[in-house]
Amino acid sequence: MQHALVSVVIPAYNRPHTLKIAMDSILEQTYPNIEIVICDDSSNNEVQQMLEAAYLPFYPQVKYYKNEKNLFLENWHKCFDLASGEYINYLMDDDVFHKEKISKMLRFFHEFENITLVTSYRQTINESGGFLAPIAATVKLYEETRVMDGKMLGNIALTRCLNVIGEPTTVLFKKADLTEPFGVYRGKQYSLINDMAAWLLLLSKGKAVYIPEALSYFRLHANQNNNTLGFKAFSEWLDITIASREDGFLETKELFETALLAYRKRVQGYPQFAADIQRIDSILNTS
Template sequence: MNIAPLVSVIMPSYNSKKYIKKAIDSVLEQTYSNFELIIVDGNSTDGTLDILDEYKKQDRRIKVIQDEGRGIGAALQLGCQIASGKFIARMDSDDIAINTRFEKQLKIFHSIPNLILVASPVIYINEDDSIVGYSFPYTNKRIIQEKVYLIAHPTVMMKKDAYVKAGGYQPLLRAEDYFLWNRMRLMGEFYIFKEPLIKYRLLQDSLSHTLDDNFNKKLGRKLESYFIKPIISEIDIIEINDFISTNLPKNRIISHMSSKRKIRLFSFLKIIFKFLPLNIFVVKFVISIKNVFGFLYVK
C-alpha cells in the first residue's frame, strides 16, 4: 500500500556532480521518512544525470524531472507543480541538511495552527565540508512578518496550499523568493528556528575566481530586493561598533575580495543610500548585512 508523501522536497540541479550525492544522502537520512524528493535538472552535462539515475533506481521516493535550463525560478516552479505533498521543502544540490530538519519543522507546524512557513539559520561550509561561519541566530523565534528578507531560502518548509494561493514562484522575477514571502506573509505566520538546520556550501572557486560573474550577481539581487524597500519602513538598534569590530576583521569570505572589488561594493552601497539619512544608512546597513549575509559572522 502506497502512502502519499506528506513532504515534497524540491531540489534544482545543474552540473552538480561534485556535491549532489551528499545533498541527496542528507535528505534520505532524515529521521522523518514520509517524503518525496523531486530533483529538477537543467540539462546537466557533467555526469549529474547518471548519478540521479542510480539514486532513482535505489529509492522510489526520488523523482527526476528534466527542465530546459531556464533558471532556478522556473525549476522551482516546475517542481512545486509536480509536488504531491502537503508541505514543500527547499533543498539545494550542494547543501547538506541536518538529519532532524524535517522532523523538527513538521513538529512546529503541528504545534502552531496558523503557521505557513518555517525556516532556520545556516551553517556555512566550504568545498571540503569544513565549517567557515554561521548565519546569525534570530532573537525571536517567530519572525516579524515584515522582515521576510531574513529568510534563508534553502532552509524553507512551507504549506503547499499557502504557496499556491500566493501565486507560487514567478520565474521572470529576480529574487523570486523575496516576492513570494511578501505575498505569503499576509496569509499566516512564519517561524524561524534558533538553531541551523542546513549546512550551506560556499564554494571557494566561485568566490575567488568568478566573483564578478556569480557572487556579485547574487549580491546585487539581494541588495536590490532586501535593502531598498525594507530600509524605509523600519529602523533597528544594535551595538554597531561592537558588531563591526568583532566580526568584520575575522571575516574569511570578504577576504577573498580584492581591494578593487571591495571599493566597488561599498561604492555601490553608498549610491543606494546617499538619499537616506545617515543614521538609517548606518544602522540598517549593519542590521541587513548581519542577517542577510550571515557569512560576515565567523567564529
C-alpha cells in the same frame, strides 16, 4: 499516525558531487514520508548519470526530470508544480539537511495555528563540508525557539537589507500557502532574491517559527549565484522593500525609512545604483 507527504524539491544544475551529499541528507531524514523531486537544468548528463547509478533504481520516492533546455527560474516553478506533497522544502544541490530537519519543523504546523513558514539557524560550510563562521545574513537571530507574527520576521529582514530568514534550503512551508510561483511577489518575478520574494508572500499570511538549531547547512563556494552575480544581487531589494508595504510590512514611517536607509548604505558609492539612491532620497524627502 498518518504522516503528511513532504516534497523536497531540487532545482539541479551541474553539481553531481554535492547533489549526492544533498540526496543522502534527505534519505537519512528521521521523518518517514518524503518524496524527492529533481528537475535537472544541467548543461550535461553528469547529474543524470549519477542519479541513474546510485538512486533511481533503488528509491521509488525519487522523481527525476531532465529539462530539454535551460529553464532557469522556470525550473523552480516546474519543481513546485510536480511536487505532490502537502508541504514543500526546496533543497539547493550544494546544501545539506540535518537528519531531523523535516520532523522538527513539521511539528510546529501541527502544534500551532496559522503557521505559514518555519525556518531555523543555518550553519555555513565550505566546499568540503567544514564549518565556517556565520556571514552577516546567517548570524543566529535568537537563542530560543520563537513563534512570531510573520510580518515581524519580514520586517527584520527588510530593515537590515539582509535575508536573515534563510536560503531556499532553510524554509519549510505548506504548498497551498504559496499562491504565486516561487519568487513572484505582488506580480513581479524576482530572480536574484526569489527566496525573499517567496518568504514575504508566506509571511504576509500568518505566523513564522524560528528555530535556533542548525537544521540545514549552507555551502559557501566560488561558483554560487551570490558570488558569480556579485553586487547585482542587491538590485531587486529596493523594489521588494517598497512593494512590501502593500502587504502590511514596514507599517510605520520609521520602519520604512530604516529599510530604505539600510539599502542606501549597502549601495552607496557604486555608480550603478545612483538612480536607486535618487529614488530613495526622493521618497525620504516627501515622506
